[in-house]
Structures are given as structure tokens and as C-alpha cells.
Amino acid sequence: MNNRHNIRVIDSLLDTDAYKLHMQQAIFHQYPDVEAVAEFHCRSEEDLRPYSQEIKDQIAKIAALSFTEDEINYLSTLSFFSADYLEYLRHFQLNADDVTIDDSGEQLAITIRGKWLDVILWEVPLLAIICEIRCAHLYPDATPADAIEQLKQKIERFYRNAEDTDLSEFALVDFGTRRRFSKAVHHEVVDYLKDNMPEFKGTSNYYLAFTRNLTPVGTQAHEWFQAHQQLAGELADSQQLALNRWLQEYPNDLGIALTDCINMDAFLRDFDKRLSERFVGLRHDSGDPISWGEKAIAHYKSLGIDPKTKSLVFSDSLTLDKALAIFKHFNHQINVSFGIGTQLTCDLPNVKTLNVVLKLTECEGRPVAKISDEPGKSICRDEDYLDQLRSAFNLANQ
Numbered sequence: 001m002n003n004r005h006n007i008r009v010i011d012s013l014l015d016t017d018a019y020k021l022h023m024q025q026a027i028f029h030q031y032p033d034v035e036a037v038a039e040f041h042c043r044s045e046e047d048l049r050p051y052s053q054e055i056k057d058q059i060a061k062i063a064a065l066s067f068t069e070d071e072i073n074y075l076s077t078l079s080f081f082s083a084d085y086l087e088y089l090r091h092f093q094l095n096a097d098d099v100t101i102d103d104s105g106e107q108l109a110i111t112i113r114g115k116w117l118d119v120i121l122w123e124v125p126l127l128a129i130i131c132e133i134r135c136a137h138l139y140p141d142a143t144p145a146d147a148i149e150q151l152k153q154k155i156e157r158f159y160r161n162a163e164d165t166d167l168s169e170f171a172l173v174d175f176g177t178r179r180r181f182s183k184a185v186h187h188e189v190v191d192y193l194k195d196n197m198p199e200f201k202g203t204s205n206y207y208l209a210f211t212r213n214l215t216p217v218g219t220q221a222h223e224w225f226q227a228h229q230q231l232a233g234e235l236a237d238s239q240q241l242a243l244n245r246w247l248q249e250y251p252n253d254l255g256i257a258l259t260d261c262i263n264m265d266a267f268l269r270d271f272d273k274r275l276s277e278r279f280v281g282l283r284h285d286s287g288d289p290i291s292w293g294e295k296a297i298a299h300y301k302s303l304g305i306d307p308k309t310k311s312l313v314f315s316d317s318l319t320l321d322k323a324l325a326i327f328k329h330f331n332h333q334i335n336v337s338f339g340i341g342t343q344l345t346c347d348l349p350n351v352k353t354l355n356v357v358l359k360l361t362e363c364e365g366r367p368v369a370k371i372s373d374e375p376g377k378s379i380c381r382d383e384d385y386l387d388q389l390r391s392a393f394n395l396a397n398q
Helices: 018-030 049-062 069-076 083-090 123-138 144-161 183-196 206-212 222-228 235-249 264-270 273-278 289-302 320-330 383-392
Strands: 035-042 099-102 109-115 172-174 200-203 256-258 281-284 311-314 335-340 356-363
Touching: 018 083, 018 206, 018 222, 018 235, 035 123, 035 222, 049 099, 049 123, 069 083, 069 206, 123 356, 144 183, 144 320, 172 183, 183 200, 183 206, 200 206, 222 235, 222 256, 222 356, 235 264, 235 273, 235 383, 264 289, 281 289, 289 311, 289 320, 311 320, 320 335
Parallel strands: 172 200, 172 335, 256 281, 281 311, 311 335
Antiparallel strands: 035 109, 035 356, 099 109
16 A cells, blocks of 8 residues: 555644534533543445554544644634643643454444544544545545646636626635545645635644634534433433533634434424523534525524524535525525535545444443434434434434
């Protein structure tokens, strides 16, 4: 495999999604001793077991990394990071012993178990490692230049289809770390977008934000809401507790709330006027984006809040074409932006993308789950718990 055993797929702990550090700081302050379990799942029907040893080798390499002084200094320039958390990061390392890899079954099984504070930083680099190793084996001749050529065609089509559209409010963000073809492809795609697309406004990747002087983008993920299912006194209170604890940590920053841990309707029932006013907007990650956005606008209007003062972030399996269609629908009604991942960083000719996730499955020794606005996106083996969750949030058959 081109001597890849000598290569670090991940060579910086900052090579991760921004929301991971944002959530980790909140956990550091509020839940430092909470235990959690996360499990890997390959939604694509693909056997990844042949790569298990290379994955283990890369896990050992990443466990030897620490944040550099330059990286800590960069994070300290961002107002929402606290001095005590940054001091914690100075000494932080991932522990390879938290990761168990089993290739004896029909599919590659990976479980991460430990303090939530530690478990949370495994997801993004681990998925990036798996995707890069797999792509190097299956597509050894593919190059970053192939990705850029494909990207040029997409951008040309985007501008052609937007000839009658004012794009001054269109905002594109790179969300492509976890399922990228490779680190090299990711970096070149972001560099090309920065140089050639004025609508490109930032990245979810902290390493690229640091090294390319880009705006880092991200707030919280599903695991923030999932963990609170076992951190709240009553299951029905968990979503509001998660939202309020987020505001406790970030009263003036990072105010985009994720809506689909349960589903949009259940979220909006909990998203009362105070929360709707405090959070600057919402993020879409499953289900029909137009229907979701219309619900969000109707919700704000019902509370007497002008939707034009709020933002919607769309991030579910987007392409530039899909983003443009959504923008045309909602422009002038509410502020919108678009986080595009796989279709930017793993879009090369004749390359089949890999759909992999790592999801929280336990918190404090008890199950947690995501139901979402799209069937098939949940990972939970405990049907009784799913029934409890549906009942708590008044969901009939989801």
C-alpha cells in the first residue's frame, strides 16, 4: 500500500471538527466524570475487515499526538475557549486502550469506551482514518487533481444555474473531514474553494481554519442531546436540559441548535420562546430540507420572532446543486448557510463514497439513541429503550 505504514493519516489533534472541541469544553466543565460508549457502524454494504490492522496502526500513531503550543495559542484567540480548558488540552492525549476493534464477525466492529470527555475526540479522526485507508486500497491511482477537476465542473454548473440569483447572501462551509477521500484531497479542495469561490465562508475543520486563516464553524452534534437522555431526571426533559446546558456554557457564542435527535416536531415543542430567542438559529441534518425550513419559519413567526433575524444551517447529504435549490427557496425569508461534506471532499471520478458513522450508544451505563427525521439513521439495539424514548416525546411509530 505504497509504504503507508510509515505515514500518519492524522498528524494533528486539531484535524477534527470544531463541534468536537466545543462539546468537549462543555463536558470538561459540566460532566467531567460521565462515562460513555460509542460504536462504529458502516451504513454502506462494504467489508472493511481487511483494513483492521492498518486502522489499529494508525490509532496507535494518533494516540501519540498532543496539541502543539502553536495550536493552543491559536485556540486561545477564540473568545469562547476558557483558560482552564486550554490548559487541559495542553496535556491531552487520546488513549488507544479506549478503542476495541473486532474483525472476527461479518463486519468490522469498533467500540470506544471511557470518559465521555475522552471518547468524544475519537470520532472524527477515526472515521477519517478508515476512509483514507479504504480509498487508498480501492483507488490507488486517484489524485487530488482528479477531485479538483470534478470540483471545477460543479462550481461552473453552480454559477450557470445561479445566473438569475443574487448570491451575496449564499454561504458555503466545508463539513468534509470525517468521510474525506484523503487528507491531501481535503486540503486541496478547501484551498481551491478559498481561492475561487467568494461564497466559501469557512470550515468545520480546526486545523484548516488555523492554517488557512478560515472561520471555524460548528456547535453541537447528536451526542450532546443523546447523552442528556441519561443525564436528565426525566427523559422528556432531556432535550431542554441539553439546550439550557449549552447556553450555560456558551451564553453569547455558538448559538446554532441541532434539531433532529428526536425529530423536528418534538424539538420545536421544547424550543420555547426563551430558547428560540437565545439561540441564533437551527441546523438541519435529516428529512426533507424544505419542509423542515418551513416548519422553522412558522415556529419563529408563531412566537412573534422575525425569521430574518435567525439562521438555518443545512448539512444533510448536500451537493452544491441541492444547496442552490434550497437557497432559492428560502432566500429573503430567513438567513441560510450550507455545510457540505462528502460531496466536496470525496467526490472523484468513479469513486464510491463510504457512509460510516460513530455514534454514542451508552451514557452512564444506560442506552441512548437518536430517532431523527429520517428512518434508518438511529443506532440502538435496545427496542425497549426506543419505546421509552418515543413515549417520552409523544411519537407514535417512529
